[in-house]
Amino acid sequence: YGKGLNAPTVISYAGSFGATTLEKIYHYHIEKPIGENLRKLNAVSVRDQNSADIVKTLCGFEPEQHIDPTLIFDFTELEPPKINDDNYILIYGYDNRIKEKKIIQKIQEIAQKKKLKIISAGVWQDWCDKNILVTPFELLAYFRNAKYVVTDTFHGTVFSIKQNRPFVTILRDSNTEKLYDLLRRFNLTDRSVTLDDDLYQKLNETINYEEVNKIIEKEKEKSIA
Numbered sequence: 001y002g003k004g005l006n007a008p009t010v011i012s013y014a015g016s017f018g019a020t021t022l023e024k025i026y027h028y029h030i031e032k033p034i035g036e037n038l039r040k041l042n043a044v045s046v047r048d049q050n051s052a053d054i055v056k057t058l059c060g061f062e063p064e065q066h067i068d069p070t071l072i073f074d075f076t077e078l079e080p081p082k083i084n085d086d087n088y089i090l091i092y093g094y095d096n097r098i099k100e101k102k103i104i105q106k107i108q109e110i111a112q113k114k115k116l117k118i119i120s121a122g123v124w125q126d127w128c129d130k131n132i133l134v135t136p137f138e139l140l141a142y143f144r145n146a147k148y149v150v151t152d153t154f155h156g157t158v159f160s161i162k163q164n165r166p167f168v169t170i171l172r173d174s175n176t177e178k179l180y181d182l183l184r185r186f187n188l189t190d191r192s193v194t195l196d197d198d199l200y201q202k203l204n205e206t207i208n209y210e211e212v213n214k215i216i217e218k219e220k221e222k223s224i225a
């Protein structure tokens with residue numbers, strides 16, 4: 001980023017280094033080009049603390065931290081008011097990544113106990129009752145109407161928070177930097193789970209969305225400004 005840009009003004013909004021850490025950057029000896037090119041941007045904002053630490057170390061300044069843009073916009077009028085399914089657990093993960101037998105068994109036990117279907121939206125999960133292809137706005141509606149959400153992705157977590165749903169997020173080595181920081185910012189670190197956690201108990205814990213939504217509104221004002 002920053003290399004070969006011809007625009008007179010270039011900024012980043014809520015960028016992220018993802019699973020990349022300072023340790024990895026130094027390991028591959030690429031700290032100099034990354035720092036030099038980032039400094040060419042007129043302004044830099046990031047979405048997580050790990051990215052902020054990298055920018056501060058390599059560029060010598062503290063970047064702004066902003067929320068994901070999908071949390072800022074109100075999609076209500078674009079979401080379909082009705083969808084084809086009800087009474088379901090929504091699974092939102094990358095292709096064939098939620099495949100641990102422990103997790104699958106626990107989700108299936110919850111579905112059986114609560115008499116719910118297990119639906120995977122957008123991505124094939126061969127252990128789910130139903131796999132569906134949806135538009136982006138239909139996807140938001142499926143989050144909105146889900147009894148529970150199980151995800152292992154950043155935006156699966158974002159959409160669960162946005163739609164105020166009971167959810168858990170599976171943390172992995174590849175997503176911990178972004179995801180744990182996202183949960184921390186909204187005081188929702190207790191929503192993270194590992195293979196050994198009791199999913200049924202976690203999903204049935206009450207989430208204080210009144211407080212979460214206050215944080216979102218405050219962050220929206222800051223980001224728009």
